[in-house]
Structures are given as structure tokens and as C-alpha cells.
Amino acid sequence: MKILKMLHVLVGCLALGVFARGQQNPGFISIDCGAPNDYHDDQLDIYYKADTGFVDSGTNMQVSTQVIYQDNQQQSKNLRIFSSGIRNCYTLMPDKGKGNTYLVRASFWYGNYDGKNQTPAFDLHIDVNYWITVNSPYYVCAEIIYTPPRDYIQVCLVNTGSGVPFISALELRILDNSTYQINSGALITQWRYNLGSIDTYRHPQDVCDRIWNNNTYSGGLSSVSNTTAIVTSTSNDAYEVPPEVLMTATQAQNVTDPLSLSWTSHNSTTIWNLSSSGLKGLVATSISNLTAVVSLDLSNNSLTGSVPDFLAQMPSLKILNLSGNNLNGSVPQTLLKKMTDGSLLLSLDGNPNLCQSDGCQTSVQSKKKGISIAPIIASVAAALVLILVGALAVLWKIKRRQIQNVTTTTTTTNSTREFTGTLRLSKNQLFTSTEITRITDNFGTIIGEGGFGKVYLGRLDNGTKVAVKMLSRSSKQGYKEFHAEAQLLMVVHHRNLVSLIGYCEEFENMALIYEFMFHGNVQQHLSAQNPNVLSWSQRLQIAIDAAQGLEYLHNGCRPPIVHRDLKTPNILLNKNMQAKIADFGLSKAFATEHDSHISTHVAGTFGYLDPEFYTSGNLSKKSDVYSFGVVLFELITGRLAIMRSPEGSSMHILHWVTPLIERGDIQSIVDPRLNGQFSINSAWKAVEIAMSCVPIMAVQRPDMNHVLSELKECLTAEIGSGRIESFEITSIDVEITPSAR
Structure with a gap:
């Protein structure tokens, strides 16, 4: 939103004076939409404002004279219509700001204002979230209890092609946070008798005007x-x-x-978010009775026991997040099957005692048959120790194949948590230069190149494809940086970070061997030349995958790690189209957990780099958040961060998209190659998330854990629209993999 437009809203809100914000009705914002002037409603003892200053579009109208006296409410006599634009919004700026609980009420009375006797239908949103569909010839009053994430609230009327949207009144009331305890999100209310x-x-009579x-x-x-x-x-x-x-x-x-009271709910889908809610014990079987639940987020709690099989029987469940708990045992095959066939998005990370493979079944069967496997384990372990000691003795004698038991420990000043990791020979192999030459077929196939050096296609002895990044002699990055990247990659592990398989540490031939990412990088898939167009749900899942990897670097590592060069070429896709972040090895770790920034040499890529870096020279976690916002806009629009015209001029993606957002033109924002195959609600929410990441001032940007949570809700909105599909893509003829730094 432009500064001039925001000032316009501020001036309109300040004009409330002693009315809606004064001593008469503190905490109230009362708007009679379409009214020609302000007035005091003596019956309600409420001051109402005309909507000038709250909205900058639409036309004032009056209901038909034939019905104007059928309802004695003053607020039902006028209305404002929006005959142009897809999305028209009122902006409310309550005194208390974000993090507080408000009751927001919107009223609608068609009243045959146009003489056509044709009631329109349209959607109502609060911020980017779908609220209700208005479609009734009678008086409609919609209420929602809402805790906004920002200091202002937008109530938007969305034209769905079924008539001209209109509104009669819009009211906001401050509530005590202890009354309806919703720390975030919204609660729709339909009856209060x-x-x-x-x-x-x-x-x-009711001080909250319920x-x-x-x-x-x-x-x-x-x-x-x-x-x-x-x-x-x-x-x-x-x-x-x-x-x-x-x-x-x-x-x-x-x-x-018996005293029996009943009513009919108009909601067919119930969505939960119980993440980080302090839940303990077993997953309750009563959850299975919630047959309309589409998304169940129980992450980051203290749940114990096994993953119950009844979760697979919930008919509407599309997203299940059980990560960050203390669950154990094996995952039911019914859930794994639904995850495999794409009908369920299942998250189980962060349960150290939970087995997610078929091998668990063998262990369970052995226990049932009374077979004691402890002696076997002890014998095997002893043998492995002897083999390992012998191997280390041999390796110690060979200078160029010297292995260090790498333990990186950085104890922060203000925290007792440690960033630790130990080199595991089975997963991080040491290669000689001769072996590097062999597995790359004498460096026969270049698949990428960057500041670090060239990247070659390789194949291990067991046939596994790898990407071999060689440090070029002309590289500005030398042995010290190489060694830092190797050590960091060996101790940082996450499903959404590219894995290091091995390395070569010979001074003239230093190389890093990564897992091969079959589907290349995200920028290649967003290219207009790529015939395989990523679907909207695929784009959202890629954004979630990348956000999970970045959130782990920021909040799962101690000290936190800043990527410093997040961009679509550094987000790679494996054979299953799972996104992983690459090239974070030269990142710097904070000195302490509570440091707000780090100073470093010039880093990052033009178009993705934090604007504050140019003035302060500092990079922080919020710098990565800015870069992620640009990446998200690329996924939404299908355009490059820096767009170049045939004439040679260039434009940043934010400069291109901002006017379209202000006009509410979502169809022009979303990649046209999707041919409209996306949920409007989901798309608007994705746009809002991206915008929240890119304010010029870093302090105004959210943490990645908040961004991740919002993206999951965005995918839930897409799933709720019935457009979800399996995340698969046709094989690409040319094998592509990450570019080097």
C-alpha cells in the first residue's frame, strides 16, 4: 500500500475524534456504509460514521422506498455498492492494534436498491481469509471474533461473478482477551440467543455490543x-x-x-490448529469423531505413545502434522499408504523414537515371538567397533586421508544449548582426488557453475548419482571457506536441506559431493521455456518445504544460521519434487543466540538482497525472510526477481506486483500459465504472506516460524477448495541439478 494511501486511511480514522474513538464509545468503530453523514443512534447510544476515509472505492446507494420502513434500523437504509474491481476493502485501524481480540460485524440488506429484484452473491474476506458468502434477499448479519496479525484489519468484498457486491454496515468492538481466548486466527459466531x-x-445493555x-x-x-x-x-x-x-x-x-435445543450449522468443514498448545499424553480417540476436519496440526506438543491408526480413517483429513512430539513405535501402514498416493500430507519430523520405515515391523514381530535381539546387537556393535578402530588406525597413517572426529561446539553466552555434530563415516565419506576423477568420468559432464567452481555429474560405485562441486583455483573462496562448509554440512541435517555425501580435502583438488537433485532448481521450473508447469498446490508445497529448511537454520540450530543467499536457483527439487535448500555452507553463525545481526562481506544476489544491507552492511535472519518473500512472489507470479524488457530496461518484481495488489487484481498477479486453476482465497493469502516478508525495515518482518505456519494455512485453503492433487511431474529429458555458488 502506498504511503499516500495509508495516510489517507490514517486521516480518515483520526477524524473519528470524540465519536467512535472518544469517551462515548471507546474501543468501537461504527460505520454506516453509504450514509451521507455521521450521526448518533439514540436507541443504541452509538455514534456512526459515514464510510469516507475507510474505503476509497464504491458508490453510495439507498434501498428502495418500498422497503425502507420494513426495518427500523437506521443502518439498513443505505448501502455502498462496488460495481468495479474484483476486491474492494475497508481498512479498520483499532486503537489497541494487533494481538488483541475484536468482534467484527458486517451487515447486508439488498433492499432492491437497483429495482431489479435480483439478489447478488459475493464473498466476504477478513484480511485474506475467507469469511462467508453473502447470498440472501433478507437482512444478513455476519459476525467474527478475530485476533489480527497486524495493526489494521481489512474487510474485503470479493466479486465472484454473480452480481455487484454491497454492504450496509461495518462494526468493530474491542473484547477482553480473556472472554474468547483465541491467541491467533478467528472464530465465526452464528447464533447468540x-x-x-x-x-x-x-x-x-451489552457493553461489548453483542x-x-x-x-x-x-x-x-x-x-x-x-x-x-x-x-x-x-x-x-x-x-x-x-x-x-x-x-x-x-x-x-x-x-x-428432556430439554433439547437444536440448530443447523452451515459449516461443512472444520479446520484445527493446535500447534504449540502444550498438549500432553496420548492422541485422544475422540478426535476420530471430527469427520469434517480437513487439517489437523498437533505439532510441537508433548504427545506420547504410538501414532493411532484411526487417523487414517478420518474421511476429510488431508493434512496431518504430528512433528515435534515424543511419539514412538511404527507409523501405521494405512497412513503411509495415504501419504504415498498423495491423498494425505503427513509430517512426522522431530519424533526421535518414531520409526517411519517398513523395517519397524520386523522388530515388532521379533518381540512378539519372544526373540531376544539384545545379544545380537551387542555382538554386532562389538564387531563394528573393532572394524572401526582398525580402519581409523590405517587412515591415521595416511596423511592425505586423515580423518578428524569433527565435533563443532559453539556454546553461546546466553544459552546452555550447543550446536554439536560428529562426523559419521557411513554417511560422509572421504574421497581421494583419484576417486573424484573416476566418479565424474574424468569431469566429463558439467551441470552447474558458480563462484565456488564447477559442478560435475558423478556416479558412485553403487550407481548412485551425485553432484560434485569442485573448488576452482581462481575461486575467491579458499581452503578456509571450503573447510567451514564441509564441517557445517556434516552436522546440519534436515529433510529440506541438501545432504552432503562426502568430500575431498586434498589442497589442489578440494570437492564437495552432494546428493543429486533429479529435478534441478525451482527457477528452471518457473521458466517460460519449461513445458512442465508447476501447479498451484505444488508451488505452495515447495514454499512450505523451503520455509521448513530455512526455519530449521534459523530456529533449530544453536547458534542460528543465516543463509545469506536464498534464491530460486538455490532451492532444488528431488525425484519426488520435494524442495531442499542448497548453498548454505558459507553462512555465518551468530556469536550468541540473542544477537540481532552479523557483519560480513558482500553476499547475496541482487534482487533478493535485504534493502537494509545497503545502508547498514548487516545481514540477519530477517534478511533471509526478505529473500524468502521474493522467492514466494516468484512462485506466485512465475516471474523473475529482476524482470528485463526486450529494450533492456529492468524492474524488480515488487515494483511490478505492488500496483496489482492495490487494485485487487489477483488474476493478473498469479502466473497466467496456471489458467486460473487455483483458489482465490489461497492465492490472496500467499500474496499477503509474501508482502509481510518484504518491508524495507527488517524489524517489521515476521520470523520464519510464523511464515511457515501461515503457508500451511494457505495450503489448507487450497485443499479446502477441492483442487489438491498428487505432487508428481513428468520426467525431464535433460538431467539438471544445482548451480554452484
Whole structure:
């Protein structure tokens, strides 16, 4: 949003003066959409503002004179319509800002304002999140309890091609955070009944201006009322129910009859997010009763026991995240099968005692048959120790094949946690220059080149393909940097980081041997010349994979590691299209866990580099967040970070996309090669996530754990649209793999 536009909003909000923000209604924002002027509603004792200053588009209209008196609410007489643009938004800036809980209410009354008697249908969003679809000839009142991630809230009307969107009133009310305890996200409310009463109450009876609709049930139920005034001032009720509401009730006419109240929910899908919620013990079997749950995130808790098989029987479940717990045993085959066939996105990382392979079954069967395998393990271990000692003795005598038991330990000043790792011979082999020459077929196939040197295609003796990165003699990066990268790669392991297989440390022939990434890098797949177009869900999964790798470097390593050169050429895809981050080996670790930045020589790539670096010379975790935002925009748009015209001029992707975002033109933002095959809600959320990563000031950018959480919700929105598919791609004729630094 341009500064001028933001100032326009600020001026409009400050103009509330002593009205919505003053002593009369503190914590309220009350907008009569389409009203010609401000006014005081005497019945509600609320000051309402016209919507000038809250929205910069749309046209004021009045409902038909034939229906204007059918409802005595002043706020239903006018409305604002939006006949142009796909997405038109009101911007609300509450005094308390982000992290607080608000009740947001939007009201709609078509009132045949255009004389056509054709009720339009359109979507309502809060920020980028889908709220409801408005499609009714009657008065509609939508409520949501919302904790915004920013200091302002946008309520947006989205044209879905079924008529002109409109709105009658928009209201915001501050709530006590203890009333509805939602630390983040939203809670949609649909009913709030004043049972046993013919009266409806809201403000001033309810200080939060919640609406308590009258309701008298029939069919064996009767209404009762209290004859004594109820005093609530001494009550500890956090919900602050008005005394007038508590004065009436509904009861069964016969003491032996059950009291049964029922209503129909309009929500067909329930989505949970219980990550980092302090959950302990076994996964409750009652979860299986939630048949409409699409996404179940139980990550980063203290769950124990085995992964229950009933999770595979939940009919609507598409995403299951159990990572970061203490689960043990083997993963049910039914879940693994659903993950394999692409019908379930399953995350199990961070459960050290959980076995995810078929080999677990053998161990289980052995225990069932009473076979003691402890003596076998002891014997094998002893033999392996003898072999290892002998091997080390031989290697110690050979100067050029000297192996160090590498233990990198950096103890931070403010933390007792350590960054440690030990060289494992089975996974990180030491190669001679002769072996390097053989496995690369005398350096026959170059598959990449960068500042470090050339990258060659290699093949190990067992047939495994590898990528061999050679340090060129002309490289600005020497032995010290090479040794730093080798040691770092040997102790940093994550499924979304490219793995080091081995290295050659001979001074004239230094090389790093990586796993071969069959599908090359992300930039190659976004190229217009690539016939295999990445689907929208594939792009989201790639973004999540990359975010997981980056989040591990930032928050899973102690001290944290800054990549310093994150870009689409450094995000690689394996045979299963799983994304992994490469070329983080020359990153610098923080001196302490709480350091805010590091100073270093010029690093990064133009177009991805943190704008603050040019003025401060400092790189930090937030610098990587900026680079990730640019990467995410590349995935969304299919365009390069720096776009060049045939005439030779260039434009940064942020300069290109910002005007389109302000116009709400999502169709022009998303890669046209997708041919509209994406969820509008999911696309807008991805755009918002990307925008949150790229403010000029680093302090305004989120941490990667927040970005990762938002991206998972974005994929959930895509899955909820029914567009999810298996993440597969047709084989590419030419084998491609990472470029070097």
C-alpha cells in the first residue's frame, strides 16, 4: 500500500475524534456504509460514521422506498455498492492494534436498491481469509471474533461473478482477551440467543455490543422469567452476559421431559490448529469423531505413545502434522499408504523414537515371538567397533586421508544449548582426488557453475548419482571457506536441506559431493521455456518445504544460521519434487543466540538482497525472510526477481506486483500459465504472506516460524477448495541439478 494511501486511511480514522474513538464509545468503530453523514443512534447510544476515509472505492446507494420502513434500523437504509474491481476493502485501524481480540460485524440488506429484484452473491474476506458468502434477499448479519496479525484489519468484498457486491454496515468492538481466548486466527459466531424472551438486546445493555436475539422455543418448552433483578457486578463471568438476558430462560414443561435445543450449522468443514498448545499424553480417540476436519496440526506438543491408526480413517483429513512430539513405535501402514498416493500430507519430523520405515515391523514381530535381539546387537556393535578402530588406525597413517572426529561446539553466552555434530563415516565419506576423477568420468559432464567452481555429474560405485562441486583455483573462496562448509554440512541435517555425501580435502583438488537433485532448481521450473508447469498446490508445497529448511537454520540450530543467499536457483527439487535448500555452507553463525545481526562481506544476489544491507552492511535472519518473500512472489507470479524488457530496461518484481495488489487484481498477479486453476482465497493469502516478508525495515518482518505456519494455512485453503492433487511431474529429458555458488 502506498504511503499516500495509508495516510489517507490514517486521516480518515483520526477524524473519528470524540465519536467512535472518544469517551462515548471507546474501543468501537461504527460505520454506516453509504450514509451521507455521521450521526448518533439514540436507541443504541452509538455514534456512526459515514464510510469516507475507510474505503476509497464504491458508490453510495439507498434501498428502495418500498422497503425502507420494513426495518427500523437506521443502518439498513443505505448501502455502498462496488460495481468495479474484483476486491474492494475497508481498512479498520483499532486503537489497541494487533494481538488483541475484536468482534467484527458486517451487515447486508439488498433492499432492491437497483429495482431489479435480483439478489447478488459475493464473498466476504477478513484480511485474506475467507469469511462467508453473502447470498440472501433478507437482512444478513455476519459476525467474527478475530485476533489480527497486524495493526489494521481489512474487510474485503470479493466479486465472484454473480452480481455487484454491497454492504450496509461495518462494526468493530474491542473484547477482553480473556472472554474468547483465541491467541491467533478467528472464530465465526452464528447464533447468540436470549432464550425465553421476545426482546433483542445489544448496546447499551451489552457493553461489548453483542447482539442477543430473542428466541422462544415451542413444542413442549415454555418461557420463564425472574422477578428479582440480577446483579452481575460481583460475578466472575468473563463473558459479561447482560442482566436483561439472564432474566429470562426456557424450560421443559414437564420435569421428566428432556430439554433439547437444536440448530443447523452451515459449516461443512472444520479446520484445527493446535500447534504449540502444550498438549500432553496420548492422541485422544475422540478426535476420530471430527469427520469434517480437513487439517489437523498437533505439532510441537508433548504427545506420547504410538501414532493411532484411526487417523487414517478420518474421511476429510488431508493434512496431518504430528512433528515435534515424543511419539514412538511404527507409523501405521494405512497412513503411509495415504501419504504415498498423495491423498494425505503427513509430517512426522522431530519424533526421535518414531520409526517411519517398513523395517519397524520386523522388530515388532521379533518381540512378539519372544526373540531376544539384545545379544545380537551387542555382538554386532562389538564387531563394528573393532572394524572401526582398525580402519581409523590405517587412515591415521595416511596423511592425505586423515580423518578428524569433527565435533563443532559453539556454546553461546546466553544459552546452555550447543550446536554439536560428529562426523559419521557411513554417511560422509572421504574421497581421494583419484576417486573424484573416476566418479565424474574424468569431469566429463558439467551441470552447474558458480563462484565456488564447477559442478560435475558423478556416479558412485553403487550407481548412485551425485553432484560434485569442485573448488576452482581462481575461486575467491579458499581452503578456509571450503573447510567451514564441509564441517557445517556434516552436522546440519534436515529433510529440506541438501545432504552432503562426502568430500575431498586434498589442497589442489578440494570437492564437495552432494546428493543429486533429479529435478534441478525451482527457477528452471518457473521458466517460460519449461513445458512442465508447476501447479498451484505444488508451488505452495515447495514454499512450505523451503520455509521448513530455512526455519530449521534459523530456529533449530544453536547458534542460528543465516543463509545469506536464498534464491530460486538455490532451492532444488528431488525425484519426488520435494524442495531442499542448497548453498548454505558459507553462512555465518551468530556469536550468541540473542544477537540481532552479523557483519560480513558482500553476499547475496541482487534482487533478493535485504534493502537494509545497503545502508547498514548487516545481514540477519530477517534478511533471509526478505529473500524468502521474493522467492514466494516468484512462485506466485512465475516471474523473475529482476524482470528485463526486450529494450533492456529492468524492474524488480515488487515494483511490478505492488500496483496489482492495490487494485485487487489477483488474476493478473498469479502466473497466467496456471489458467486460473487455483483458489482465490489461497492465492490472496500467499500474496499477503509474501508482502509481510518484504518491508524495507527488517524489524517489521515476521520470523520464519510464523511464515511457515501461515503457508500451511494457505495450503489448507487450497485443499479446502477441492483442487489438491498428487505432487508428481513428468520426467525431464535433460538431467539438471544445482548451480554452484
